[in-house]
Amino acid sequence: MQIIKTVAEMQMISAQIKKSGQTIGFVPTMGALHNGHLSLFDKARQKADVAIASIFVNPTQFGPNEDYEKYPRTLEADSEAAIKHNIDYIFIPSVQEMYPEGYSTYVNIKNITEVVEGIKRPGHFNGVGVVLTKLFNIVAPDYAFFGQKDYQQTLVVKQLVKDLNIPVEIFVEPTVRLENGLAMSSRNKYLSEEERERATIIYKSLIEAKAAIQEGIKNRLELVKIVTNKLNKEPKIKIDYVCVALADSLKEVDQFKSNDNIVILIAAYMGNTRLIDNMLLTII
Amino acid sequence: MQIIKTVAEMQMISAQIKKSGQTIGFVPTMGALHNGHLSLFDKARQKADVAIASIFVNPTQFGPNEDYEKYPRTLEADSEAAIKHNIDYIFIPSVQEMYPEGYSTYVNIKNITEVVEGIKRPGHFNGVGVVLTKLFNIVAPDYAFFGQKDYQQTLVVKQLVKDLNIPVEIFVEPTVRLENGLAMSSRNKYLSEEERERATIIYKSLIEAKAAIQEGIKNRLELVKIVTNKLNKEPKIKIDYVCVALADSLKEVDQFKSNDNIVILIAAYMGNTRLIDNMLLTII
Numbered sequence: 001m002q003i004i005k006t007v008a009e010m011q012m013i014s015a016q017i018k019k020s021g022q023t024i025g026f027v028p029t030m031g032a033l034h035n036g037h038l039s040l041f042d043k044a045r046q047k048a049d050v051a052i053a054s055i056f057v058n059p060t061q062f063g064p065n066e067d068y069e070k071y072p073r074t075l076e077a078d079s080e081a082a083i084k085h086n087i088d089y090i091f092i093p094s095v096q097e098m099y100p101e102g103y104s105t106y107v108n109i110k111n112i113t114e115v116v117e118g119i120k121r122p123g124h125f126n127g128v129g130v131v132l133t134k135l136f137n138i139v140a141p142d143y144a145f146f147g148q149k150d151y152q153q154t155l156v157v158k159q160l161v162k163d164l165n166i167p168v169e170i171f172v173e174p175t176v177r178l179e180n181g182l183a184m185s186s187r188n189k190y191l192s193e194e195e196r197e198r199a200t201i202i203y204k205s206l207i208e209a210k211a212a213i214q215e216g217i218k219n220r221l222e223l224v225k226i227v228t229n230k231l232n233k234e235p236k237i238k239i240d241y242v243c244v245a246l247a248d249s250l251k252e253v254d255q256f257k258s259n260d261n262i263v264i265l266i267a268a269y270m271g272n273t274r275l276i277d278n279m280l281l282t283i284i
Numbered sequence: 285m286q287i288i289k290t291v292a293e294m295q296m297i298s299a300q301i302k303k304s305g306q307t308i309g310f311v312p313t314m315g316a317l318h319n320g321h322l323s324l325f326d327k328a329r330q331k332a333d334v335a336i337a338s339i340f341v342n343p344t345q346f347g348p349n350e351d352y353e354k355y356p357r358t359l360e361a362d363s364e365a366a367i368k369h370n371i372d373y374i375f376i377p378s379v380q381e382m383y384p385e386g387y388s389t390y391v392n393i394k395n396i397t398e399v400v401e402g403i404k405r406p407g408h409f410n411g412v413g414v415v416l417t418k419l420f421n422i423v424a425p426d427y428a429f430f431g432q433k434d435y436q437q438t439l440v441v442k443q444l445v446k447d448l449n450i451p452v453e454i455f456v457e458p459t460v461r462l463e464n465g466l467a468m469s470s471r472n473k474y475l476s477e478e479e480r481e482r483a484t485i486i487y488k489s490l491i492e493a494k495a496a497i498q499e500g501i502k503n504r505l506e507l508v509k510i511v512t513n514k515l516n517k518e519p520k521i522k523i524d525y526v527c528v529a530l531a532d533s534l535k536e537v538d539q540f541k542s543n544d545n546i547v548i549l550i551a552a553y554m555g556n557t558r559l560i561d562n563m564l565l566t567i568i
Contacts, residue, residue, distance in 0.1 A: 104394040105447035111388045137449040163389035165421040
């Protein structure tokens with residue numbers, strides 16, 4: 001495995017690979033790699049001739065009061081994990097390399113970014129949009145892999161790629177969970193053992209909604225209430241939002257119809273740590 | 285020469301070309317081709333293995349009171365000209381193909397767009413930014429060719445390409461002029477024979493500034509005055525702006541220094557037709 005630190009070198013390598021007729025599979029990450037990321041590495045490895053990952057804690061997708069500074073950085077362990085999962089190149093640029101002095105270009109994605117997470121984290125998805133546009137131009141992937149855990153992000157990425165005609169195919173892979181159900185996240189590092197156990201209420205509330213849907217419930221507010229009530233049973237959890245919406249558009253219609261594909265999105269605080277999770281379901 | 289109308293087909297072709305190890309030279313245009321465009325076609329033909337041009341009157345770069353509707357569209361003549369200049373492919377998408385329903389992504393370029401033409405045509409350069417980002421993703425050029433006539437646009441394109449790490453090299457080619465000095469422009473079609481003659485005052489005023497610089501003038505407002513006075517000698521011309529600035533940044537410093545590279549930018553109306561022109565000069 002090779003570590004690449006500059007845009008110029010990464011672009012030279014990816015151009016070489018493309019010229020040789022090989023395909024590139026790409027997993028963009030912010031590091032602090034966990035099994036969720038590693039399952040994406042394996043998918044990229046499987047699907048493409050050359051597997052490339054990036055590790056870049058992107059400042060432009062953090063709000064002023066968010067955890068950019070303290071976001072976990074575990075580069076050595078990350079490199080070892082990437083080697084173990086047969087990644088060919090990891091691209092680890094500095095902030096200066098990605099946003100040099102005089103940087104002036106912004107990508108704004110409307111509509112799908114203007115609900116749920118986009119309201120709670122203004123500017124977040126624009127930061128995601130710009131860094132991915134840059135990374136796609138640098139790595140030139142044929143395929144890129146994202147985790148379903150950041151569900152709204154996967155919709156944003158698909159919109160971005162479609163609108164800007166970026167020649168990459170997007171794959172969304174299932175959320176990887178601990179045995180107790182907690183969705184894997186780099187931010188779980190902020191949690192104590194006890195908090196991690198308590199945070200499983202998030203997954204349990206999604207399971208409860210799934211059961212309700214299987215019993216025939218189609219009303220959005222009823223589903224929201226089921227999830228909210230369950231979450232509120234855990235006193236250490238503070239709900240940020242519970243959103244039940246059509247999976248493609250995130251439209252919060254009042255009454256779902258049979259065969260509607262929906263998503264339940266949760267954001268909640270455990271102490272100071274903000275956790276998100278979701279589940280895709282089909283109305284019966 | 286092949287005419288390509290869909291993004292999917294153009295992307296398939298450009299991916300094929302890249303895989304074959306050939307280089308792509310690209311000239312994006314809005315059609316109504318004149319000798320200025322054709323000189324860019326020749327450069328692309330010379331420099332690259334495969335020469336691609338696009339013809340797309342991009343609605344997002346026109347203001348609500350501008351000439352989008354009446355912008356000249358001369359597709360048949362354009363195709364013939366492209367054939368004559370050995371262009372391999374022309375990409376002619378519809379508006380619907382470029383901005384389908386649900387289109388939601390915008391590119392905003394700051395700083396260099398916030399002066400001169402950017403003030404007079406708010407939103408113009410963002411429209412240019414988004415369409416070029418799309419076209420670069422669709423055509424995947426190694427080299428792209430622009431005319432110096434749209435001088436500020438060439439700075440915007442360079443900023444965009446640098447910031448988003450678009451793997452394309454930008455070439456800026458000299459403005460092509462009629463024998464009388466008038467810069468070639470698709471909008472010259474709006475002018476009568478007489479107006480075209482009168483509009484040569486724009487070039488003449490640039491030449492007058494050049495002479496003044498050769499005589500040692502370094503003061504910005506003096507240069508602005510020389511150009512303005514000359515333009516005002518033509519009663520049918522209405523000045524929109526005269527800007528004298530550092531060529532790289534468009535900073536309007538009061539007093540230039542020896543060896544400063546500067547640009548003189550003019551926008552002026554001849555009747556209802558807005559014309560622009562410029563000259564790059566070095567302070568002695």
